[in-house]
Amino acid sequence: MDKKIFLCSICNINSGTCNEDCKFCSQSVRYKADIERFKQKPIDKIISEAKMARKTGALGFCLVTSDKGLTEKTLSFVCDVAKVLQKETPELRLIACNGTASLEQLLTLKEAGVKAYNHNLETSKEFYHNICTTHSWDERYETCQNVNKAGMVLISGGIFGLGETQEDRVSMLNSLKELNPTSVPINFYHHNDALELKPNPLTTDEGLELIKLTREVLSDAQRIMVAGGRELMFGDRQNEIFNYGANSIIVGNYLTTSGRVVSKDLEMLESLNLEVAKKV
Numbered sequence: 654m655d656k657k658i659f660l661c662s663i664c665n666i667n668s669g670t671c672n673e674d675c676k677f678c679s680q681s682v683r684y685k686a687d688i689e690r691f692k693q694k695p696i697d698k699i700i701s702e703a704k705m706a707r708k709t710g711a712l713g714f715c716l717v718t719s720d721k722g723l724t725e726k727t728l729s730f731v732c733d734v735a736k737v738l739q740k741e742t743p744e745l746r747l748i749a750c751n752g753t754a755s756l757e758q759l760l761t762l763k764e765a766g767v768k769a770y771n772h773n774l775e776t777s778k779e780f781y782h783n784i785c786t787t788h789s790w791d792e793r794y795e796t797c798q799n800v801n802k803a804g805m806v807l808i809s810g811g812i813f814g815l816g817e818t819q820e821d822r823v824s825m826l827n828s829l830k831e832l833n834p835t836s837v838p839i840n841f842y843h844h845n846d847a848l849e850l851k852p853n854p855l856t857t858d859e860g861l862e863l864i865k866l867t868r869e870v871l872s873d874a875q876r877i878m879v880a881g882g883r884e885l886m887f888g889d890r891q892n893e894i895f896n897y898g899a900n901s902i903i904v905g906n907y908l909t910t911s912g913r914v915v916s917k918d919l920e921m922l923e924s925l926n927l928e929v930a931k932k933v
């Protein structure tokens with residue numbers, strides 16, 4: 654495993670407009686969570702966020718939309734943004750995370766310069782109906798297969814702490830292994846009072862063990878990325894995640910919650926003698 658740490662930054666190019674009912678997600682309009690909602694981020698704001706991400710050492714820049722999947726309008730906007738960013742920030746690897754997508758849509762994104770696609774399985778096939786009833790786990794799995802068919806880099810992981818059993822976690826990781834993702838983002842559920850789902854019951858030690866388990870099961874993955882919920886789950890023990898197999902983190906803010914300032918993450922890596930990856 655590459656011990657250089659890959660930093661990734663995410664940019665929500667629309668937010669909080671989704672009609673789906675994923676019970677962990679404050680972006681669903683059903684739960685009326687107190688978050689910022691907008692239909693389309695202005696392109697110059699996206700460019701300045703991309704430049705800032707690069708300045709802080711991020712190599713990955715992910716264009717995220719809330720909504721179940723790509724509409725023609727979203728697809729065309731993401732492609733326009735991708736073309737501009739290739740000129741403005743050519744060093745960044747462009748990733749898109751736009752929900753379920755057909756092979757044809759993915760090929761269009763690829764053509765526009767998007768190198769990787771992130772689509773998480775979220776949880777096990779068996780547990781999925783407990784956290785979402787408006788679309789199926791199979792659709793998610795199929796989108797990941799489409800990413801592979803399109804010859805794009807697959808980024809796929811899930812969320813822990815939703816009330817799933819250890820069996821569910823192993824099942825999700827085994828499903829991910831079948832898909833052979835390059836990078837596996839693991840998120841830890843971050844409770845919002847508007848959501849009915851109970852707060853994440855995992856202890857810090859259990860969270861660390863789940864990183865280790867992910868690393869063990871997905872032994873071929875280039876990167877295990879600790880994504881949303883890192884600060885909440887690990888607090889002042891965030892430095893330990895790298896001993897358990899993580900070699901990638903999201904820096905800056907998440908989609909609807911704030912991350913800690915990037916300088917703190919860079920200081921942490923320096924104190925651990927861990928180098929920031931400079932190329933993909």
Ligand code: SF4
Nearest residue numbers: 671675678681719720
């Ligand atoms: S489909 Fe995505 S944005 Fe919509 S509610 Fe589910 S997780 Fe949230």
